[in-house]
Structures are given as C-alpha cells and as structure tokens.
Amino acid sequence: MTGLLMTAEKPVVDPRDEIVTHLGPMRAFALSLTRNGAEADDLVQESLVKAWKNIESFQVGTNMQAWLFTILRNTFYSLRRKRSREVADPDGIAAGQLSVKPAHDGRLQLSEFLEVFAQLPVEQREALALVGASGFSYEEAASMCGVAVGTIKSRANRGRARLVEMLHAGEDGYGDMTDRVTSAIVNAGAQGRLTA
Amino acid sequence: MQNENHNNALEDQIAENLRRAFSERAEEKVPDRFLDLLQQLREQDSPLNDRPSHDS
Numbered sequence: 001m002t003g004l005l006m007t008a009e010k011p012v013v014d015p016r017d018e019i020v021t022h023l024g025p026m027r028a029f030a031l032s033l034t035r036n037g038a039e040a041d042d043l044v045q046e047s048l049v050k051a052w053k054n055i056e057s058f059q060v061g062t063n064m065q066a067w068l069f070t071i072l073r074n075t076f077y078s079l080r081r082k083r084s085r086e087v088a089d090p091d092g093i094a095a096g097q098l099s100v101k102p103a104h105d106g107r108l109q110l111s112e113f114l115e116v117f118a119q120l121p122v123e124q125r126e127a128l129a130l131v132g133a134s135g136f137s138y139e140e141a142a143s144m145c146g147v148a149v150g151t152i153k154s155r156a157n158r159g160r161a162r163l164v165e166m167l168h169a170g171e172d173g174y175g176d177m178t179d180r181v182t183s184a185i186v187n188a189g190a191q192g193r194l195t196a
Numbered sequence: 197m198q199n200e201n202h203n204n205a206l207e208d209q210i211a212e213n214l215r216r217a218f219s220e221r222a223e224e225k226v227p228d229r230f231l232d233l234l235q236q237l238r239e240q241d242s243p244l245n246d247r248p249s250h251d252s
Contacts, residue, residue, distance in 0.1 A: 023230050028221035045233060052237045110220070113213035132211060133218035163210050164203060
C-alpha cells in the first residue's frame with residue numbers, strides 16, 4: 001500500500017443513495033424466499049438496516065443489487081435457522097401434491113404459477129429467482145449464494161423440472177398455447193431466456 | 197417430437213411467469229415504511245446534521 005490518499009476527493013455520490021433504487025427488486029426477491037408478503041417486507045427492512053450499517057463492505061463500482069441480495073439472503077437464512085430451533089422447518093413438507101390447472105384460455109395464470117412455485121424447496125426458489133427472474137448469471141448467483149456454479153445450475157434445473165412436472169399433472173391440454181407464449185416471450189425481450 | 201414441444205412450451209411459460217411474478221412485485225410502489233426507514237438511518241448517522249437535541 002503506497003499512501004496515496006485521495007484526500008479531498010470524497011466521492012460525490014454516497015453509495016447509500018443508490019439503495020433506494022433497489023427496493024422493488026429486494027421486495028420481489030424476499031417474497032420468493034419467504035412466500036409471504038408481510039414476512040418478505042420484514043426481511044427487507046432488516047436487510048436495509050444491515051446494508052446501511054455495513055456500507056463500507058460494498059465495493060463501489062460493483063453490482064449493488066447483487067450485494068443487497070446477498071445481505072438479504074444471508075439475513076433470511078439466519079432468521080430461518082433461528083426460527084427452526086423453535087418450530088419444525090415448514091419447507092419441504094408441502095413439496096408435493098398440489099397441481100394446477102391452466103386457466104380456460106390455456107394460459108397459466110400468475111397466481112396459479114406462484115402456488116406451484118411456492119412448493120419448491122427454498123434453494124430452488126432462490127436459484128430460479130436469481131437466474132430465471134432477476135437475470136443474474138449463473139456465476140453471479142453462485143457467488144451470491146456461496147456455492148459452485150454447477151450447484152446453482154442444478155438447483156435451477158431441478159426447480160424447472162419440478163415445475164414442469166407439477167404443471168403437467170394439472171393440465172388438460174396445453175395444445176395451442178405455444179403461439180401465445182412465444183409472442184409473450186418475444187415481447188418481453190427474450191433476454192434471460194431459459195436454456196433448459 | 198410432440199412431447200418435447202409440449203415441454204418446451206411449458207418451460208417457456210414457466211420462464212415467462214417467473215419474470216412476470218418478479219417484475220410485478222419489483223415494480224409495485226414501494227411502501228412508505230422503507231423510505232421512512234432510509235430517511236431515519238440517514239438522520240441517525242449524519243453527524244453534520246444539525247438536529248435539535250432530541251425530540252421533546
């Protein structure tokens with residue numbers, strides 16, 4: 001370390017000012033972990049306080065959303081560990097039976113999708129939320145979760161396979177939905193498209 | 197293959213729903229409690245902020 005102090009060059013922008021722009025995605029990620037709106041918002045609240053107090057650990061110029069999501073998931077898991085000493089882990093128990101019929105127009109409704117998604121084990125929900133929904137790369141997601149890239153890939157793939165399975169079980173016929181889906185995907189700008 | 201197309205379509209729907217579920221929540225109006233919290237945090241650790249001693 002050479003002592004080149006950037007004395008007067010205090011950064012014009014306080015990185016904490018950027019936190020507010022990530023509130024929406026934080027809430028969405030929290031919801032995919034907790035599956036419960038009120039719990040999700042409590043989790044966001046706690047994560048915000050931690051982020052604020054530990055802002056020195058954020059490296060300016062790196063992805064703040066990834067940093068915030070990492071804090072959020074760590075907070076989630078530590079709360080969960082705390083809680084699981086009190087009550088049995090609710091995850092995994094429900095992982096099963098329910099299957100969902102597509103709506104009359106053959107299109108899977110969001111609410112129905114969420115019902116099925118909520119039945120996945122938390123690791124799979126997390127992987128899909130990061131990679132499938134938020135558009136993080138497998139590499140980014142792996143480093144956020146502190147696991148190998150292959151682990152994230154397999155969690156995401158198992159999650160997708162499980163969703164397909166559960167959605168299949170409830171279907172009458174998906175026959176003519178392909179076109180609708182295709183155009184929806186195209187319209188959505190197929191950026192984070194699945195490679196299954 | 198019929199079945200494969202079928203699965204692909206389903207996977208496309210899953211991908212779409214994932215993004216939709218996420219962005220719907222992400223784009224919702226952020227509840228005031230979070231903005232208030234950030235404001236509070238800012239006030240707490242801003243020593244330059246010349247606040248009247250305490251409330252009361």
